[in-house]
Amino acid sequence: MKIKLYQIDAFTEQVFGGNPAAVCILDEWLSDTLMQQIAGENNLAETAFVVKSAENFEIRWFTPTVEVDLCGHATLAAAHVLFHYYNYPTNLINFYSTRSGLLRVTKGSDGLTLDFPTDTFEEVDTPEVLVRAFGKRPEKAFKGKTDYLLLYTAQQDIEAMQPDLGLVATVGGRGVIVSAPGIEVDFVSRFFAPQAGIDEDPVTGSAHTTLTPVWSEKLGKKVLSAQQLSKRRGSLKCEFLGDRVKITGKAVTYLVGEIEI
Incomplete structure (x- = not known):
């Protein structure tokens, strides 16, 4: 069996930036x-599998170790x-x-815009294990459907993070987001998910x-600019629409190949 494989760098305008993802367009589900x-063989943060279904495309996502909801x-x-x-x-x-419902992507002059359901979350007390893991108590903590979100005071806090990933992995769920106001954008963030097979x-x-x-x-803004401060960096424009969120970014092709199984 041969399967076409595409490797795309997302949320960037140049190869070697943003977040690489593998994509397989299938005739039917494997x-x-x-x-x-x-x-697991691709060893990227995510591989997306897509199958045409009537007027839609069904989609599923796998890290090297688990299937994820979104x-x-x-x-x-x-x-x-x-x-x-x-x-x-x-x-x-x-x-x-089947895990997240309808997801729309629109092509426009400024890139591709994701239209996703807004997460459901609540403010919580910061788990002490996360205070120890990140070495600093956040101003606030939230728990969403799959992730914790920790808010800090300054961009420098996020840039300096060197978390104990072994401790991060013990909190369950998918991962932990850390975020603060940005210097050149509205907010910055990083994301750690060792429990899902992705350190950062x-x-x-x-x-x-x-x-x-x-x-x-x-x-007090509906449209916001954002950066994720990993080594590869990524730029996003976000718009809050109540029960939906629009997230805009660009993508470039790194590789087109073929899997032989």
């Missing part, structure tokens, strides 16, 4: 075991592949996930379904 093996950068990458290599005829692609994710679109409503309320 077994869960095989998709997990492919994702992934922004791999959805952006999948849309990039469909627009650039499959000649998708309109500027709107509807993806459907370069740019996490789905984390911005939590970050956007939080910062929208704090700053």
Whole structure:
């Protein structure tokens, strides 16, 4: 069996930036075991698998170790592949996930825009294990459907983070977002998910379904600029629409190849 493989750098305008994702466009679903093996072999933060279904595309995402409920950068990458290599005829692609529902991607002059459901979250007391893991108590902590979000005072706090990943992995869920006001943008963040097989994710679109409503309320703005401060960096424009969040970024192709199984 041969499967076409695309590797796309998402939330960046240049190769070697943003967050790399693998994309496989399938005629029909492979077994869960095989998709997990492919994702493990790719050894990227996410591999997206896509199957055409009526007017939509069904989509699933796998880290090297687990299937996840939602992934922004791999959805952006999948849309990039469909627009650039499959000649998708309109500027709107509807993806459907059994875990996250309807996910829209629109192609515009400023890039690709994800339309995702806003995360459901609540303010919580910071787990002491996370205070120890990050070496500093945050101003506030929130717990979303899959992630913790810790808010700090300054961008320098986020840049200096060297968390104890062994401790981070003990809190369960998918991962931990750390965030603060930005110097050149409205807010900055980083994302750590050792419990999902990703020590630090370069740019996490789905984390911005939590970050956007939080910062929208704090700053009194609906449209916000954001950067994720991993080594590869990533730039995003976010818009809070109540029960939905729009996240805009660009994507570039790094590799087109073929898997032989």
